[in-house]
Every structure is written in C-alpha cells, then in structure tokens.
Amino acid sequence: MPTGTLSLHPVSDGTFVARPEYFGASGLPRPHPEFFSPGGAAWLPIGCFLVRGGQRLVLVDAGLGPDLQRLPHGMRLVGGQLLTGLRALGVTAADITDVICSHLHADHIGWLFDADARPVFARAAIWIGQGDWRHFVTGAGEMLPHIREGLRDSAVSGVARLIDRDTTIAAGIAALLAPGHTPGHLCVAVSSGQQRALLVGDAITCPIQLDEPTWHSMGDVDPVLAARTRERLWRELEDEHTVGVGAHFPELRFGHVGPGARGRRFGYTEGSLR
Numbered sequence: 001m002p003t004g005t006l007s008l009h010p011v012s013d014g015t016f017v018a019r020p021e022y023f024g025a026s027g028l029p030r031p032h033p034e035f036f037s038p039g040g041a042a043w044l045p046i047g048c049f050l051v052r053g054g055q056r057l058v059l060v061d062a063g064l065g066p067d068l069q070r071l072p073h074g075m076r077l078v079g080g081q082l083l084t085g086l087r088a089l090g091v092t093a094a095d096i097t098d099v100i101c102s103h104l105h106a107d108h109i110g111w112l113f114d115a116d117a118r119p120v121f122a123r124a125a126i127w128i129g130q131g132d133w134r135h136f137v138t139g140a141g142e143m144l145p146h147i148r149e150g151l152r153d154s155a156v157s158g159v160a161r162l163i164d165r166d167t168t169i170a171a172g173i174a175a176l177l178a179p180g181h182t183p184g185h186l187c188v189a190v191s192s193g194q195q196r197a198l199l200v201g202d203a204i205t206c207p208i209q210l211d212e213p214t215w216h217s218m219g220d221v222d223p224v225l226a227a228r229t230r231e232r233l234w235r236e237l238e239d240e241h242t243v244g245v246g247a248h249f250p251e252l253r254f255g256h257v258g259p260g261a262r263g264r265r266f267g268y269t270e271g272s273l274r
C-alpha cells in the first residue's frame with residue numbers, strides 16, 4: 001500500500017445502478033448473486049480518489065456532480081456527494097491542486113465546473129488525455145454544454161494540461177495511457193517504494209469482467225482495444241506489489257489478481273490504505 005509521504009483516500013460521489021445490459025449481457029449466463037441483487041441491479045459507487053503527497057492534493061476524477069442521469073434499461077447515476085466526502089477528509093475544493101480525469105464521460109467530470117461553467121476547483125490544474133480532448137471537447141463526443149465551455153476556457157487560461165504519453169504528475173503519481181473505453185483514457189499509478197496502487201478508472205468497470213471476459217462496458221468507444229487494455233491491466237494486477245481499483249468497483253475496495261479455480265480470480269485486499 002502507498003504509505004510514507006503519500007496517502008490515498010477513496011471518495012464516492014454517489015451511486016451507479018448498473019444492470020447486466022451495461023456489460024452487453026442481456027441474460028445472465030450465471031446468476032452472479034455476489035454482484036447483482038435479486039432485482040438484477042448492481043449498486044456501484046461513482047468513485048473518485050484523493051491523493052495527498054507533499055504540497056499536492058490530487059483528485060482523480062470529479063464524479064457526476066449534483067445531478068441524476070438516466071441510462072437505458074432502467075440504469076441510472078445519482079451524484080452529488082464528492083464535496084461532502086472531501087470535507088469529511090478536511091479538504092475543501094480550493095485546496096485541490098490537481099484534478100486528473102481518467103476520461104471525459106459525465107460521471108467523471110461533473111464537479112469540474114458549476115452550471116455557469118466556472119471552475120469548482122479554482123486553484124487546480126486539470127489533466128486530461130489528449131485523445132479524450134479530441135473526442136469529447138473538440139470532437140462529436142457527448143458532453144454537457146457547461147462542462148465543454150468550462151474546459152475550453154481552461155485551455156485558453158492554461159489550466160488544462162493535455163497528456164499524450166505516460167506522464168509524472170507529482171512525485172509518486174503518474175498518469176498512464178490506457179485507451180479503449182475512451183480514446184484518451186488514463187490510469188493513475190500511485191507508488192511508494194515497491195508498492196503500487198493502480199487507479200484504473202473505467203478501463204475495468206468491475207472485477208466481474210475477469211470472470212466474464214466477454215463482458216465489455218457500455219460506452220466503450222473501441223471495444224476491441226478496451227478488451228486488450230483490460231487484459232493488460234489484469235496482468236499488471238498479478239504483480240505481487242500492485243493493487244488496483246476502478247471508479248465503479250464495489251465499495252471502492254482495492255484488490256489483486258491471483259490464481260483461482262477458473263484460472264485467475266480477483267481478490268480484495270484487506271486493510272486500509274490510509
């Protein structure tokens with residue numbers, strides 16, 4: 001676990017009610033009662049992570065914001081809790097020095113700007129994969145108008161920093177290219193000594209995809225590349241010193257890939273990262 005000078009705190013902005021259809025599975029080949037409730041829904045977080053290190057307070061992903069978004073098949077996202085969660089950690093929006101966006105889907109950037117397109121994290125640099133900038137901000141990708149306007153302003157003011165290669169953001173904190181779910185999707189590696197925590201964003205939606213490798217994620221812009229990236233990340237999580245968590249992993253718990261009855265299994269790591 002990252003300790004010493006770095007600390008890592010999961011904070012959920014709210015709830016993502018997912019159904020098998022999200023993963024491209026219309027029926028359930030196996031019931032997966034560990035994941036889907038009897039009504040067929042998985043109640044997942046809308047994850048963000050706060051990394052404290054030296055003078056930097058880095059937020060990884062900015063939730064859905066104070067909003068509700070309805071998705072097909074009765075799925076929905078309900079956000080709004082991020083700033084409350086940060087306050088519980090003794091952090092205000094003005095304290096954040098950097099926001100790293102794993103990607104530019106609505107449930108990862110909702111708190112970046114208020115309804116008038118003014119920055120919520122007024123002092124923060126915003127780090128974004130260049131492929132996502134091209135797809136969502138200057139391209140045709142779907143994005144709420146006030147977020148797009150805020151991002152365009154932040155490019156003019158120099159607040160937006162575009163990433164086109166693996167990049168060190170601060171000591172022990174690196175953004176790594178992990179395209180597929182979106183063209184410029186980033187993972188964030190937090191390292192301390194030999195230990196490494198990998199924040200995989202939506203490159204892996206849930207550990208269940210290790211058991212069901214044909215399940216993709218609704219919204220994968222390039223499903224073939226996304227599957228390749230997922231497999232690469234599973235392999236990284238086999239490393240004994242690496243743990244990982246995605247933005248929608250149940251309870252935002254970290255885990256690790258080890259041997260299992262069907263080849264490999266994802267096991268949650270016990271203990272706290274704080």
Ligand SMILES: [Zn+2]
Pocket residue numbers: 105107108202247248
């Ligand atoms: Zn997401």
